[in-house]
Amino acid sequence: MEIRPCRETNIVQAYFHTPLPNGLLTMDKQIKLGLFGFGCVGQGLYDVLNHSQVLEASVEKICVKDRSKKRKIDSSYFTFDKADILSRDNLDVVVELIDDADEAFKIVSEAMRNGVNVVTANKKMLAENFETLYALQKEHNVALLYEGSAGGSIPIIRNLEEYYDNELLDHVEGILNGSSNYITTLMEFDKMSYADALQAAQDKGFAESDPWLDVGGFDSKFKICLLTIHAFGVILKPDQILNLGINNVTFDDIQFAKQRNKRIKLVAKASKIGDTVQVYVLPRFVDQGTALYNINYEYNAVEVEGAYSDRQTLAGKGAGSYPTGSAVLSDISALTYDYKYAYKKLDKSRSNGRPKLKLDKDFELKLYIRFNNREDLKKLDITSIEEEYRSANLNYVVANVKFNSLFNVYNDRANELFVCVMPD
Amino acid sequence: MEIRPCRETNIVQAYFHTPLPNGLLTMDKQIKLGLFGFGCVGQGLYDVLNHSQVLEASVEKICVKDRSKKRKIDSSYFTFDKADILSRDNLDVVVELIDDADEAFKIVSEAMRNGVNVVTANKKMLAENFETLYALQKEHNVALLYEGSAGGSIPIIRNLEEYYDNELLDHVEGILNGSSNYITTLMEFDKMSYADALQAAQDKGFAESDPWLDVGGFDSKFKICLLTIHAFGVILKPDQILNLGINNVTFDDIQFAKQRNKRIKLVAKASKIGDTVQVYVLPRFVDQGTALYNINYEYNAVEVEGAYSDRQTLAGKGAGSYPTGSAVLSDISALTYDYKYAYKKLDKSRSNGRPKLKLDKDFELKLYIRFNNREDLKKLDITSIEEEYRSANLNYVVANVKFNSLFNVYNDRANELFVCVMPD
Numbered sequence: 001m002e003i004r005p006c007r008e009t010n011i012v013q014a015y016f017h018t019p020l021p022n023g024l025l026t027m028d029k030q031i032k033l034g035l036f037g038f039g040c041v042g043q044g045l046y047d048v049l050n051h052s053q054v055l056e057a058s059v060e061k062i063c064v065k066d067r068s069k070k071r072k073i074d075s076s077y078f079t080f081d082k083a084d085i086l087s088r089d090n091l092d093v094v095v096e097l098i099d100d101a102d103e104a105f106k107i108v109s110e111a112m113r114n115g116v117n118v119v120t121a122n123k124k125m126l127a128e129n130f131e132t133l134y135a136l137q138k139e140h141n142v143a144l145l146y147e148g149s150a151g152g153s154i155p156i157i158r159n160l161e162e163y164y165d166n167e168l169l170d171h172v173e174g175i176l177n178g179s180s181n182y183i184t185t186l187m188e189f190d191k192m193s194y195a196d197a198l199q200a201a202q203d204k205g206f207a208e209s210d211p212w213l214d215v216g217g218f219d220s221k222f223k224i225c226l227l228t229i230h231a232f233g234v235i236l237k238p239d240q241i242l243n244l245g246i247n248n249v250t251f252d253d254i255q256f257a258k259q260r261n262k263r264i265k266l267v268a269k270a271s272k273i274g275d276t277v278q279v280y281v282l283p284r285f286v287d288q289g290t291a292l293y294n295i296n297y298e299y300n301a302v303e304v305e306g307a308y309s310d311r312q313t314l315a316g317k318g319a320g321s322y323p324t325g326s327a328v329l330s331d332i333s334a335l336t337y338d339y340k341y342a343y344k345k346l347d348k349s350r351s352n353g354r355p356k357l358k359l360d361k362d363f364e365l366k367l368y369i370r371f372n373n374r375e376d377l378k379k380l381d382i383t384s385i386e387e388e389y390r391s392a393n394l395n396y397v398v399a400n401v402k403f404n405s406l407f408n409v410y411n412d413r414a415n416e417l418f419v420c421v422m423p424d
Numbered sequence: 425m426e427i428r429p430c431r432e433t434n435i436v437q438a439y440f441h442t443p444l445p446n447g448l449l450t451m452d453k454q455i456k457l458g459l460f461g462f463g464c465v466g467q468g469l470y471d472v473l474n475h476s477q478v479l480e481a482s483v484e485k486i487c488v489k490d491r492s493k494k495r496k497i498d499s500s501y502f503t504f505d506k507a508d509i510l511s512r513d514n515l516d517v518v519v520e521l522i523d524d525a526d527e528a529f530k531i532v533s534e535a536m537r538n539g540v541n542v543v544t545a546n547k548k549m550l551a552e553n554f555e556t557l558y559a560l561q562k563e564h565n566v567a568l569l570y571e572g573s574a575g576g577s578i579p580i581i582r583n584l585e586e587y588y589d590n591e592l593l594d595h596v597e598g599i600l601n602g603s604s605n606y607i608t609t610l611m612e613f614d615k616m617s618y619a620d621a622l623q624a625a626q627d628k629g630f631a632e633s634d635p636w637l638d639v640g641g642f643d644s645k646f647k648i649c650l651l652t653i654h655a656f657g658v659i660l661k662p663d664q665i666l667n668l669g670i671n672n673v674t675f676d677d678i679q680f681a682k683q684r685n686k687r688i689k690l691v692a693k694a695s696k697i698g699d700t701v702q703v704y705v706l707p708r709f710v711d712q713g714t715a716l717y718n719i720n721y722e723y724n725a726v727e728v729e730g731a732y733s734d735r736q737t738l739a740g741k742g743a744g745s746y747p748t749g750s751a752v753l754s755d756i757s758a759l760t761y762d763y764k765y766a767y768k769k770l771d772k773s774r775s776n777g778r779p780k781l782k783l784d785k786d787f788e789l790k791l792y793i794r795f796n797n798r799e800d801l802k803k804l805d806i807t808s809i810e811e812e813y814r815s816a817n818l819n820y821v822v823a824n825v826k827f828n829s830l831f832n833v834y835n836d837r838a839n840e841l842f843v844c845v846m847p848d
Contacts, residue, residue, distance in 0.1 A: 048732045051592055147587075153733035155587040163571075163579040163754045168475060291739065294718050308472045308746040309577035315715065316736030326732040330587045342761065 031057040031336060034085035036107055037097035038064050038071065038078075041121055041148065044325030045097065046073070055333050061085050065098075086110050093117045093335055095328065101125040112136040112144065119331040121148030121324055123222035127238045130229065134343070143340040145331035150223040151176060153316045153323030155330065156302045160230035161341050167306035171271035172231045174302035175295050176223040178318035179207040179214035180246050180266040185296040187254045188263060194249055206298055206319065212413065217243030217266060217281040224268035224279060227302075231270060232277050233345030234357050242361075242406050243268075243281035248418040252394045253370055261288040264420060265295070276360035280403070284421040285368065291315070361404045370396040370418040379417070381405035398422060455481040455760060458509035460531055461521035462488050462495065462502075465545055465572065468749025469521065470497070479757050485509050489522075510534050517541045517759055519752065525549040536560040536568065543755040545572030545748055547646035551662045554653065558767070567764040569755035574647040575600060577740045577747030579754065580726045584654035585765050591730035595695035596655045598726035599719050600647040602742035603631040603638035604670050604690040609720040611678045612687060618673055630722055630743065636837065641667030641690060641705040648692035648703060651726075655694060656701050657769030658781045666785075666830050667692075667705035672842040676818045677794055685712040688844060689719070700784035704827070708845040709792065715739070785828045794820040794842040803841070805829035822846060 035042060042062070049057055063079050064071075071078065079085065085094065086107070094111040096104050101124040108125065111118050113136065120126065126133065126146055137144050147157050151174070160172070175181050179201050186197040198215070201207040213219050221243040228234050246266050257264050262285040270279040286292045291313040295301040300318025305311045317323040349356045364383060371377055374395065381402035388397045409415040459466060466486070473481055487503050488495075495502065503509065509518065510531070518535040520528050525548040532549065535542050537560065544550065550557065550570055561568050571581050575598070584596070599605050603625050610621040622639070625631040630638075637643050645667040652658050670690050681688050686709040694703040710716045715737040719725040724742025729735045741747040773780045788807060795801055796819070804825050811822035833839040 044732070051731070055589075153736060155583055158587065159579055159583070162758065163582065165479075165754070165757055167472075167750055289718075291718070294713075294715070306750065307475070308468070308750040310741040310744075310747055312577060312738070312740030314736070314738050317734040320734075322732040323734055326591055326730065329732075330589070333589055334586065337766065 031055070031092045031332060032090055033057055033059045033093055033095055033332065034088060034091045035059055035062045035095045035097065036082070036085065036104075037099070038062050039097065039099070040321040041324045041328065042097045043072075044321030045095065045328050046325075048322060048325040048329050049332075052329065055329065055336070057332060060088065060091060082107060086114065091116055093119055093332060095332065096120040096122060097328070098122070101128060105129050108133070108144070109136055112140050112142050115140055115142055117143040117145075117335050119145050119148075119328055119335070121146060121328055123149040123219070123226060127222040127225040130225075130235050134235070134346070137340070143335060143338075145334060145339070145341070146226070147331050148324045148327035150226050151300050151302055151314070151316070152178070152318040152320065153327055154300060154302055154314045154318070155327070156227065156314055157230055157341075158330075158334070159314070160227060160304070161343075164231070164304060164306060164309070165342070165344055167309055169231050169272060170305045170307065171269060172224075172227050172302065172304050173267055173269035173271070175265050175292060175300050176220045176268050176302070176318065177214050177217070177266055178298035178300060178320075179211060180217075180220070181296065181300070181318070182206050182298045183215065184246055184249065184254070184264050184266070187249070187251060188258065189296070191251070193251060204298075212247070215245045215247040216411070216413075217245035217268075220266060220268040220281045224270055224281060227268075228270040228277065228279055229343075229346060230341070231304075231345075232272055232357055233343070233347075233349035234277050234359070235346070236279060236359060240359055241279050241281070242403070242410055244283070244406065244409065244419050245281070246283050247413075248370075248416060249283065250370070250418065253368075253418055253420065256368070256396070257285050260285065262286060262423075263288075263293050265292055267292065267421070272357065273360065275357055277357045278360050278363060278403075282365075282419065282421050285423055287423055363403050364400050365403055366398065366422045366424075367401050368396060368398050368420045368422055369401070370394070372416045376415075376417050379405070379408045455479070455516045455756060456514055457481055457483045457517055457519055457756065458512060458515045459483055459486045459519045459521065460506070460509065460528075461523070462486050463521065463523070464745040465748045465752065466521045467496075468745030469519065469752050470749075472746060472749045472753050473756075476753065479753065479760070481756060484512065484515060506531060510538065515540055517543055517756060519756065520544040520546060521752070522546070525552060529553050532557070532568070533560055536564050536566050539564055539566055541567040541569075541759050543569045543572075543752055543759070545570060545752055547573040547643070547650060551646040551649040554649075554659050558659070558770070561764070567759060567762075569758060569763070569765070570650070571755050572748045572751035574650050575724050575726055575738070575740070576602070576742040576744065577751055578724060578726055578738045578742070579751070580651065580738055581654055581765075582754075582758075583738070584651060584728070585767075588655070588728060588730060588733070589766070589768055591733055593655050593696060594729045594731065595693065596648075596651050596726065596728050597691055597693035597695070599689050599716060599724050600644040600692050600726070600742065601638050601641070601690055602722035602724060603635060604641075604644070605720065605724070605742070606630050606722045607639065608670055608673065608678070608688050608690070611673070611675060612682065613720070615675070617675060628722075636671070639669045639671040640835070640837075641669035641692075644690060644692040644705045648694055648705060651692075652694040652701065652703055653767075653770060654765070655728075655769075656696055656781055657767070657771075657773035658701050658783070659770070660703060660783060664783055665703050665705070666827070666834055668707070668830065668833065668843050669705070670707050671837075672794075672840060673707065674794070674842065677792075677842055677844065680792070680820070681709050684709065686710060686847075687712075687717055689716055691716065691845070696781065697784065699781055701781045702784050702787060702827075706789075706830075706843065706845050709847055711847055787827050788824050789827055790822065790846040790848075791825050792820060792822050792844045792846055793825070794818070796840045800839075800841050803829070803832045
């Protein structure tokens with residue numbers, strides 16, 4: 001089990017410099033929590049919980065990995081043995097906030113098998129193991145809630161689950177990775193190079209030390225994978241979903257966008273077309289005047305478009321200790337009234353009466369493709385080129401490309417093409 | 425009982441020109457509805473319900489007022505006697521979608537006394553009778569849901585109730601009246617006069633034939649009144665809340681804003697400051713780059729700021745047949761799992777342990793005040809003038825004003841002052 005170093009140490013520590021209020025640990029114990037992980041989100045949750053005016057909850061034990069790390073609350077709350085939490089019989093909920101997806105899956109599934117409700121924010125673990133986790137919820141009649149796993153503080157999962165449950169949704173899309181958005185924002189606003197902007201994001205604590213999960217679009221993919229389940233009732237494996245990131249973006253691309261009153265945003269999209277869904281993560285030129293254009297820095301936004309409710313946008317801070325902590329808290333709070341995701345669309349899509357939506361990879365996208373070597377274009381199945389620009393410093397085409405061929409450069413760190421969707 | 429003429433006749437009629445699907449009235453009857461009103465929202469609900477893939481519901485009877493009106497579904501569904509619905513013993517929910525607030529209150533309270541759950545979108549009725557309706561919910565253990573009453577398609581009430589229930593909220597504010605926003609948008613974008621923009625809004629069906637409720641800020645007030653209950657646990661009478669609208673706005677004011685990279689928006693705001701709340705509806709100059717700046721035409725948006733989740737924005741279409749219809753449907757759907765508003769903050773604020781938040785009217789606002797007659801300024805308690813501009817055509821001050829004195833021009837159709845909040 002790995003505890004990720006806190007990304008927002010300053011905030012959290014500044015907070016702990018004031019005397020800790022006693023509220024949490026002395027108030028009436030209504031909900032008993034076992035907490036795994038006391039990194040950024042775990043500490044954020046602890047603070048938010050401590051200041052809740054409505055929810056009465058107590059943290060019984062916190063399981064952490066690093067014995068040597070100095071922590072800000074009494075050591076009696078900590079354990080290094082996961083059985084100390086998983087074998088307790090008086091717990092109402094296990095809250096899993098560690099980084100290691102495999103270890104997290106073991107913890108979460110064991111808790112569920114023991115009949116304990118679980119709250120987690122681990123999108124990778126959820127996306128990779130969803131079928132199993134879905135079955136465990138049914139089999140053991142327990143709740144598994146994960147609002148903090150997508151969109152940070154934006155309450156998107158529960159809204160998709162409840163509020164839009166009877167809506168004929170057309171699409172769900174958005175900016176789901178704060179690091180990538182922070183980088184492209186700095187490149188435009190502060191004229192930074194990609195390398196400098198990435199460094200700034202890392203200095204701010206927004207990006208991982210190996211930022212490939214963020215800038216390569218994997219983090220966004222795990223999130224859209226979860227949103228696809230709640231929006232359309234379709235469970236996809238992460239490997240089925242294409243993601244290309246902003247890792248190859250340059251100042252030239254940013255300029256190309258700016259000259260056309262657009263901005264480059266890494267957008268995850270899931271849309272329903274007839275009996276199919278199209279799901280992918282790709283950079284996109286978004287137009288001035290659209291909602292996503294104005295979502296900058298580490299902010300996230302999700303757009304939901306339904307046949308009747310029209311287009312709606314939910315925006316907020318996408319990451320960080322407190323935003324995610326408060327999303328986790330809202331899940332804990334929901335457990336007080338026995339809330340579970342109903343998965344109505346998923347259940348319906350599996351019943352005999354209704355065809356399950358199929359993943360469609362057989363369509364075309366109009367893409368801006370900037371290249372260093374024209375040979376690289378051969379990796380993609382280009383059906384027509386609409387524009388081509390060549391110069392000593394900049395070479396690109398605007399072309400119609402068969403979507404499926406984008407998998408040829410998928411998860412390829414050596415790929416030099418920068419691919420960006422042209423809006424219709 | 426009054427049926428309001430449909431504002432979006434074209435859409436609804438175009439819809440009905442296609443043969444009506446039989447789905448609704450023949451599917452398994454799980455939820456039995458009695459519907460009051462078959463105007464815009466009622467018809468919108470009917471359509472949305474008919475196309476729901478998940479919810480199985482049947483409309484048992486529809487009570488309408490006008491016997492002569494030709495309707496698009498079979499006349500056997502209609503009744504003109506409210507007892508036909510209120511005295512039925514097999515109903516799961518009464519859906520109230522009429523315009524007349526007094527009549528609506530009678531219907532809703534009678535249904536609740538009969539132990540029937542109610543869904544309504546009538547903000548005026550709710551705001552004016554909230555104490556009684558709250559007591560009826562407790563006394564008869566029934567649900568009263570009203571997501572469609574504020575923000576149209578934006579799921580703000582349930583989010584405040586559930587998702588932010590443990591948040592230390594600082595403020596909730598937003599653009600809650602589509603008509604007013606449509607008018608100021610046309611004045612800026614299309615350089616229309618107020619009169620022409622109002623006419624355009626009426627032609628579009630966004631404004632009432634007597635638009636005072638919209639442009640005078642009353643509609644926004646009823647809505648912020650409801651949001652204040654769910655955000656802060658405080659019930660206020662509508663008359664306690666100050667509202668001034670955009671009814672006096674001129675092209676000069678729009679220009680004043682534009683020159684400063686701002687826009688004029690009618691904003692309803694509720695904020696918590698210590699043990700008090702400040703609640704009002706006033707035009708405001710919103711800055712470029714802020715979320716509300718980009719909410720134009722008939723769109724609404726709500727901003728929620730919490731101590732931990734930071735600032736979040738929810739935006740979408742604020743009015744209309746289908747957006748409101750789908751909000752109403754989401755309430756009906758929530759009843760399938762016995763959802764009720766928990767009113768945790770309200771209950772807490774009334775318990776002995778916690779002081780109830782008081783309405784604060786004793787503060788100052790920095791306002792732009794444009795006047796025709798300087799004498800009119802004497803109606804307000806101005807503590808200092810920061811700017812004054814005088815010319816043949818335009819006269820204004822930027823001044824600090826005691827908030828309470830704004831009630832001197834409240835609900836005064838003859839008032840000629842245009843008052844607009846200057847941002848900090």
